Amino acid sequence: MTAAKLYESGIKFYATKGTSDFLLKYGIDAEVLQWPLDKIEPNILTYLSEGKIDLVINIPKSTEKIELDNDYLIRRKAIDLNIPLITNLQFAKRLIKALKRYRTSDLLIKSWDEYQ
Numbered sequence: 466m467t468a469a470k471l472y473e474s475g476i477k478f479y480a481t482k483g484t485s486d487f488l489l490k491y492g493i494d495a496e497v498l499q500w501p502l503d504k505i506e507p508n509i510l511t512y513l514s515e516g517k518i519d520l521v522i523n524i525p526k527s528t529e530k531i532e533l534d535n536d537y538l539i540r541r542k543a544i545d546l547n548i549p550l551i552t553n554l555q556f557a558k559r560l561i562k563a564l565k566r567y568r569t570s571d572l573l574i575k576s577w578d579e580y581q
Contacts, residue, residue: 466491467558470565479518481509481535483526501538502531513542522551 469491472478478495480488485495498509512518521543525536543550551557 466493467561469493471561474565479509479512500535501542502535509539510542513539513546513548516546518548520549520551522557524552524554524557 468478468488472493478488478493479498480495481500482497485497488495496507498507498512499505501508501510509518513521521539523536523539523543525533540550540552542548551560
């Protein structure tokens with residue numbers, strides 16, 4: 466599993482109950498956060514607002530209204546707070562591979578013109 470690579474590098478995971486259960490099957494321990502509409506703490510919207518989450522990967526898994534509404538609230542809050550948001554599974558997998566492969570210190574910052 467691709468996410469295991471991030472977990473092995475020491476990154477802390479937060480997830481809703483269903484996602485946490487799925488991750489646990491692969492040996493990934495995630496702190497469980499409640500759905501936005503549950504209005505119970507610890508709630509994902511609170512953690513986003515308090516800056517405890519640096520990246521949101523939100524891939525809808527069903528078309529149930531309650532899930533779509535919760536997912537929308539999570540994505541909207543991430544965008545409002547300028548927290549990077551990924552909604553595409555293929556992109557998430559590629560990002561994780563890249564994060565595992567390269568260290569920040571290995572990446573040079575260049576102007577756009579230098580890439581031409």
